[in-house]
Amino acid sequence: MEFFRIRKDIPFMRRALVFNVISLVTFLLAVFFLATKGLNLSVEFTGGTLLEVAYKEAPDLEILRKQLAAEGFVDTQVQNFGTSRDVLIRVPVSKEADLTRVGERVLASLTKVPQVGTGEAAIGAATVGAPELKRVEFVGPQVGKELAEDGALALLLVVMGIMIYLAFRFEWRFAVAAIIANLHDVIIILGFFALFRWEFSLPVLAAVLAVLGYSVNESVVVFDRVRETLKNSRKRGLTIPEVLDHAITSTISRTIITHGSTQLMVTSMLIFGGPALHYFALALTIGICFGIYSSVLVAAPLVMWLGVSREQFIKAKVEKQEIVV
Numbered sequence: 001m002e003f004f005r006i007r008k009d010i011p012f013m014r015r016a017l018v019f020n021v022i023s024l025v026t027f028l029l030a031v032f033f034l035a036t037k038g039l040n041l042s043v044e045f046t047g048g049t050l051l052e053v054a055y056k057e058a059p060d061l062e063i064l065r066k067q068l069a070a071e072g073f074v075d076t077q078v079q080n081f082g083t084s085r086d087v088l089i090r091v092p093v094s095k096e097a098d099l100t101r102v103g104e105r106v107l108a109s110l111t112k113v114p115q116v117g118t119g120e121a122a123i124g125a126a127t128v129g130a131p132e133l134k135r136v137e138f139v140g141p142q143v144g145k146e147l148a149e150d151g152a153l154a155l156l157l158v159v160m161g162i163m164i165y166l167a168f169r170f171e172w173r174f175a176v177a178a179i180i181a182n183l184h185d186v187i188i189i190l191g192f193f194a195l196f197r198w199e200f201s202l203p204v205l206a207a208v209l210a211v212l213g214y215s216v217n218e219s220v221v222v223f224d225r226v227r228e229t230l231k232n233s234r235k236r237g238l239t240i241p242e243v244l245d246h247a248i249t250s251t252i253s254r255t256i257i258t259h260g261s262t263q264l265m266v267t268s269m270l271i272f273g274g275p276a277l278h279y280f281a282l283a284l285t286i287g288i289c290f291g292i293y294s295s296v297l298v299a300a301p302l303v304m305w306l307g308v309s310r311e312q313f314i315k316a317k318v319e320k321q322e323i324v325v
Contacts, residue, residue: 078094
């Protein structure tokens with residue numbers, strides 16, 4: 001199905017070097033932020049206690065941090081979650097602490113804060129009310145380590161599976177180009193999470209794996225059109241850049257329909273899904289946007305520079321020789 005059809009091929013490959021330079025710069029920035037800032041791993045990976053509490057009015061987070069530090073909770077993260085009245089508290093694992101009682105101790109410590117309001121509301125604890133516990137989770141350090149290792153293994157297996165699939169279906173040059181483009185998407189997603197210190201949790205990891213599969217699907221569509229064009233006898237006069245331009249242009253309508261429909265659903269989750277789906281939908285949004293770019297304007301130039309040719313897809317006819325007795 002097509003909403004529109006572009007009659008004249010758009011010369012994307014004329015700007016192939018520019019597109020790849022932009023991708024390289026973006027990729028290096030993402031790697032830099034990952035190396036310098038690192039991921040803000042959730043308690044699921046690091047182990048510890050996660051509490052979500054709510055106040056009637058916006059609390060002063062700095063006072064909460066000082067109160068928890070005074071009670072012996074070291075390296076505790078306190079931040080707003082969803083609204084200014086909701087507070088997310090992460091307490092890392094401590095050898096001396098009993099995980100089953102950490103939640104009770106934190107809640108008891110918060111009730112001792114004499115003044116937690118901000119601005120005009122900062123007139124006493126009664127203004128904001130007592131903290132209401134919404135959620136508490138406990139994760140042991142060994143469980144968190146296993147989850148991190150399993151997540152990395154899952155990512156590696158997905159990448160290997162995609163490479164093997166593309167190598168068999170098309171040709172090794174297509175497999176290499178697609179994997180480079182798809183890993184480009186993954187690193188950029190991680191770079192965003194490192195730069196803005198967004199929480200990297202299991203749902204976000206699931207979104208990253210979903211982006212890998214989603215992005216490679218777009219690459220396969222373009223590559224399939226490239227293969228068809230190379231085999232088409234009526235288009236034998238096209239050069240490789242012209243073949244790639246034709247493949248990308250002829251699939252633009254399909255790309256807009258597919259990615260637009262998917263992004264509508266993801267945007268709904270981002271707006272109405274609440275805190276539980278916020279970062280999951282955010283990772284998918286980044287992956288979809290950069291997935292379009294990489295599948296079309298990164299993978300295709302890489303295929304061209306790796307030396308794809310028509311002869312790789314057209315089998316030479318073997319003439320049968322008659323045996324004269």
